[in-house]
Amino acid sequence: MKQVIVSKFGGTSMGDAQCMLRSAEVAFKQDSCVVVVSATSGTTNDLIALGKTAEKQSWKEAEILLTKIRDRHLKIAEDLKLNPTSSAELRNLFDEMESLAKGINLLKDCSVKAMDTLQSLGERMSSVLCTEAMNTVLRNNKSSKQAVLFDVRDVLRTDDAFSKARPITAEVERLCTEKLSFVKQGKHVAVTQGFIGKTADGMTTTLGRGGSDYSAAILAEGIHADILEIWTDVAGIATTDPRICPKAKPIAEISFTETSELATFGAKVLHPATLLPAMRKNIPVFVGSSFDAEARGTWVRREVKDHPLIRAMAMRKKQILVTISTPEMLHAHGFLFQIFKVFNDHKVSIDAITTSEISVSVTLDDSTLMNTKLIEDLSKFADVQVEENLCLISLIGNNINHTAGLAKQIFDKIGNINVRMICLGASKHNFCFLVNEDQAVETIQRLHAGFIENH
Template sequence: MAKLIVSKFGGTSMGDAECMLRSSEVAFGRGASLVVVSATSGTTNDLIALGKASESQPWAEAEKILSKIHSRHVKIAADLHLPTESMQRLETLFEEMGSIAKGINLLKDCSVKAMDTLMSLGERMSSVLCTEAMAQVLKRHNSDKKAMWFDVREVLRTDDSFGKARPLTKEVESLSQKKLGFLRDYKTVVVTQGYIGSTEEGMTTTLGRGGSDYSAAILAEGVAADVLEIWTDVAGIATTDPRICPAAKPIDEISFKEASELATFGAKVLHPATLLPAIRKNIPVFVGSSFDADAKGTWIRKEVEDHPLIRAMAMRKKQILVTLSTPEMLHAHGFLFQIFKIFNDHKVSIDAITTSEISVSVTLDDSTLVNKKLIADLSEIADVQVEENLTLISLIGNNINHTPGLAKQIFETISDINVRMICLGASKHNFCFLVSEDQSTQAIQRLHKKFVEA
């Protein structure tokens, strides 16, 4: 029985015509029915630069960036011998990009709403090009399937939180069944966009940086896919970053819970939110390299055969530690509620937390420091101390919080490295702690040698 497979390809897999044809071959070989693509490598950054230049610099600077983006996509179109109809669609997108940039330049204001529409053009352009690449691959294999371009905004409904919109799961599922239900006929390979969606009023939104994987998972959930594939430039998930530890080992299989912890705490292969829709519908996820499709890759499943104590480790750099202290916390209730309410009001996510009699310490991304109002609001209820240039180290595995002597082994391995904060017990899959950024690489290398290489 045929399986409904959703395959998502990242920016490097869309890098040029050769990459698009290679990725299309991978999708055809795997039997994908829905192909979700990112913008061509570097385009999203260029679109952000275009928005900023249009807002604050002379028009000539914006024109340079427009020309760069235009040239990149025209080159790919020429290499793919894009047919007239598709070329007209691409030209329409070029015109839209120029019009938005001119509007921003005229008003000297790049709103988050305008930036979302501008940034959506990366995926909208690459999907037009990849549809032609897919059509050529199908023709090459004498397939009776047809390649079809599809605007994901027709089904990926979101709220209006521009810049980091939240998918409306029930609406996405209803629209997907209505407009993409034909995928189960297996006569069409649909090519669509990751990262973007639209509000009920039809306004274009984005799901935030790295949101292409997440949107692919939302679509997989919406169409009730049997498998979700994430294709990148690395052959699956490794025990840690191979650039830090050359002895890092590929992981053949990992559980949803382990992979979620790994993604949340710094692994670059997966966006942290990617697995949520897959977990809800128990959709197996495969992570592989479009540049080496024959490599084994990594399967992420609800149930796995092997349950090692330490499966992998990751680190998240550029962390800050915020410590809130007040005697009023002693034997009082409601203090944590006040803290969390302030973070909630400012839409700031907390990664790890520890408490004492009169103090609470939380780790945050250092980008939070630009939010002066957050620090000011916290200062109204407690003394606030902020420590910068820290890294959160995480060991991911199984039964971590029920294994005697594990903490002793960890801290003996890094005995000369100061540990600023420890977070253990909330999850049996994760043990994390803070160290200074300049000692983080050394810590990971020693721990990997101790628990994985040994």
């Protein structure tokens, strides 16, 4: 029986007409049923800039960005010889973009709802172009299949938390069965958008930056796919960032749990939430490069053959350490509840935590400092100290919390580098600690050399 494959292509894979045709060729060879695309490289940033410029500055300055975005997509359309119907669709999207920007400029207000609709245009434009590229490749390969443009918002139902919307899984599955199951018949390839969804009352939402991987996984879950493929500009997952450690090694196979830890703690290959839908339905995930499709790539599975002590390592920059202290915490109950309630009320996620008799230290992204009310609310019942310019270093592997002498090996290797906080024990797959940001690269290089390059 034919496998149902969902293939997602990132922004660099959509960079220009050549990239789109190359990606379409990959999708054809993989016999993909659904192709999920990101906005063309750089477009999402330009759309965000357009919204902010239209809100704060003159229309003339906003027009410069409008022209830049239009010209980028018209060049790709010209190179792909876009058909008249798709050309009209693309121009409709240009008109929508201009109307939105004019409305923002007139009102001098760019709400998160307006920004979500504006950002959605990136994926909606690239999917029109990629559908043409896909049909070109199908014709060139004398395939009887046809690529069809599919609006993901028809199936990806979300709540109304604009800019970081959450999918409503049961609704997505119902809608996929109703509207997307035609791809299993083998006559069509659906080309659709990542990153975006729609509320029950028809408002466009986005899943947050990097959400294209996540939405591809949600679609894979919704149509009960056999395989989810994530095609990017790197050939799979490596033991660490090759730009930091040139001797970083490709990983052929890695578990869902290890990959989740890696993504959460700084690895850029996958969005942290991507694996949740795949894990729920036990869908294997392949990560490869659309620029080198013959390269080995990485398979992410529930069960893997090898379980090394240290599989990979990652770093998460721009971290702050918030220490909340009060003598009232000594032998008192309810104090942690108070702290976590404040974080919950402000919808702030904590990465790592340690506690002592009278204090609690947590790591957060430095963007949290923009939320001055959070610090104010914590300060109402405790002394709050904030340390900036830190980096969270994570070693990912197996049986970490039951391996004697591992901590000694780690700290022997980083010697004179000061460690600000250690978090160990909550997961058998992760050992993480904080260092100053200016020592983060050296820390990773030393650890990678000691645990991976020399083994």
